[in-house]
Every structure is written in structure tokens, then in C-alpha cells.
Amino acid sequence: MGAHIVKTYQEELDQLSAEVVLMGGLAEAQVADAVEAVARRDVGLAQSVVQRDHKLDELEKDVERKCIRLIALRQPMADDLRKTVAAMKLATSLERTGDLAKNIAKRAMVIAEAEPMTPLTRSIERMGKLVSSRLRDVLDAYKAGKLDLAQNVWASDTEVDEHYNSLFRELLTYMMGDPRTISACTHLLFMAKNLERIGDHATNMAEHIHYELTGEDYVEDRPKGNTLNSIE
């Protein structure tokens, strides 16, 4: 902490964003594995998702500590300050993404005990793939520092919501048709909600990258429809 500052500011910033990119890779894998555990009824895979979550928690704390130290000791201005704050915010979103993946994995263990509901878990899988691709795109935008990539993620926010709304209706229909499935279906309902929230984090991250690169907040409202079920 109080030791000599041997690295340049640029080196410290690069290290910080490398750590965020590492977190991004882990979070992406957690989401993909959690969804695969649902689709394949794979309890072992679900367990490993749960066990690995602490890694994201630790990295988030580490990024936060480094950012605050950097702000306090180096007093960055303009661009550099924005980069530091963006790293801190992305780390928070990625840690939460990991929490949501962990929760999906826990629910995967429970529904693996119930009767298979293949059409529904396939829908979860499809939504999971969509959300994973948004995560990947936003992380690519961050790595490349490309504003247009971040804007694409931001502008396509409604896709996940549409998926969520249709899955929500599918679940309601299934439950009404066979009330014995209600308990298992509520797990799928919360999984779908978690995926929707992960998609929301991808949109938030696109906003943070936009701020990092331009210094400006998005002034427009999100493209997402103001439908109820798509709102966190």
C-alpha cells in the first residue's frame, strides 16, 4: 500500500482491465455451464458452478481495492478516472452475473430430481445462449475499446426481454395445464428471471463502456419496452 510506486499509471490501468477481462471470461463460463447443467440435468456440473463462484467474489473485491487505491494515490483526471471507475463498475456487474449463474445452478440441482420438462428447459437453454452471446459481445467491446460494439449490445436490449416474455407465457400455460408442475415451474420462472437480469447487466456494462469511452451518460432511455415482466 504505502510502498514505492514503481509501475506507471498506464501499466496499473492495463493490469486492472486485464483483471476485469479475466472476470468476464469466468462469468461467461459460469452462465454457460449453469444453463448446460439445466439442459443436461447435470448435477455435477451444477455443483461445480456453485463451487467456483467465490473466485468472482474475490476478484471483484480485488478490483475494487485496486481502483480505490489508484484513485486515491494517483488522482487520475478525465480519461484515466473514467477508465478506473468503469473497471470498478464492470467488476460489480460481473460478480452479480456470477451470483445469478450460481442461483440457476442451484435450481438446476432441484429440478434434476423432478420429471423432465424438456420443452421448457430447451427454452431456458435458448434464452441462456442469447444472454451468453450478449455477455461475450459486451466483453469484446470492452477489450477492443470499441464504442460501436457496446452500442450494439445496448440497442439490442429488447431481444432478451422478448425472449423472457415469451418464456414467461410458456411457463404460465404449462402450469395451468398441469398444476402438479407448478413447484418445478417456479424454479424455471426464477431461472428465466435470472437470465433476464444477466442480460440487464450486459446492458449496464455497455452503458459503463460508453461512459468510459465518451465521458457521457446515455441520455436516451433504454430501448427496452416498459412491459412489466421484463422489469427487474
Next chain:
Amino acid sequence: MGAHIVKTYQEELDQLSAEVVLMGGLAEAQVADAVEAVARRDVGLAQSVVQRDHKLDELEKDVERKCIRLIALRQPMADDLRKTVAAMKLATSLERTGDLAKNIAKRAMVIAEAEPMTPLTRSIERMGKLVSSRLRDVLDAYKAGKLDLAQNVWASDTEVDEHYNSLFRELLTYMMGDPRTISACTHLLFMAKNLERIGDHATNMAEHIHYELTGEDYVEDRPKGNTLNSIE
């Protein structure tokens, strides 16, 4: 930004925590009003909760901006740095609490159109009162800088989870008994989940206050049971 620093650090910190306390009062009122809108089927009250939410968003941005500026310009160490970081984190939790209250209010508008489900909305009301009291307690701990008050909130985390679990079972039973209520009940299910998450934010805030006052993270795991439905 670049102007003379006329205030003392202490004055700036005091102003910051006054702003967080203001946010706390608003967030508390939003939760209480959202829950009352559910209980009374009061669409007008629900609308006013939705309309007031932006105030919390703006205050959070303002607190964050002030904190980062303070860290960069004043390079606070130890105690003061912790106070600044805690203010920033509390503001984030309170802004999210507001989002969750807004979502409850939106769902209140929808279920006001459906048949009354008085036993269920009473349960939501009870859970809402419990969660509101936790919010109030944690804000009192912050205002008074009292570690024991924060610890009490932290240690009673399981209460909300127990409430949530029992409400969850009540909802499942209701849906199975009358599948026509499934659609309305999913709104109540998400309301209950939102209240549980607000309770979780109260616990997080207790942890931030603990860190602010002691400089240490909680080393123990949260007291909350590792039951599935109580996990975000």
C-alpha cells in the same frame, strides 16, 4: 470541480452522509408506499411510487460523483476513506431498493385489476412491514454510527428468509388449489422475491457499516440458511 476547496474534509463527509440518510428516508417511504398500494389496491399510490423513483437514481449519481471527487482530490486515508466508500455503497443499495419498490408498485397496478386475494396480499403486507423495519434499523445504525445496531440487523437476516419461504409455500398452495390464479400469483411471487432482495440489501448495508466502523469485513458467512428460495 477545479474550484478552491473551501469546505473541510469533515464538512464534505457530513454532507455526504446527510445525502445518504436522505436517500434512506426516500427508499423507506417507497417500500412502505409500494406495499400499501398492494394491500389497499391503490393504483394512484402505486403510480406515485413509480414517478418518484427517479429521485433516488439522481441522488445515487450525485453521491457517487461526490465520493469519487473526494477520493481523488483529498486522498483520504483509513477512516475517512472507509466512510467515503461506505457512503458510495449505501447509495447503490438504496437506489436498488428503490428499483425493487418501483417494480412492486407496477405489479400492484396489475393485480388491482384481478380478483382480490386478501390472505395473500396480507402476507405481502406483513413481509413488507418486516423488511421496512430492517431498512429503518440499518439506517438508524448508520445515522448513529452504532456497530451493535448494524450487527443486530445482520444477525437477524434469517427472519426475512423464513417469511419469504413461508409466503412462497402459501403461494404455491394457492396456485395449485385454483390454477386460474396462477398469473396473478406470479406477480405476488415476484413481489415477495423483491421484498426478500430488499431485506438482502439491508444486510449488505449492515456489512458496509460494519466495514466503515471497524475496517474489517465480516469473516463469518451470513447467518441466512442456505435454502434455495431464499437465495437471490
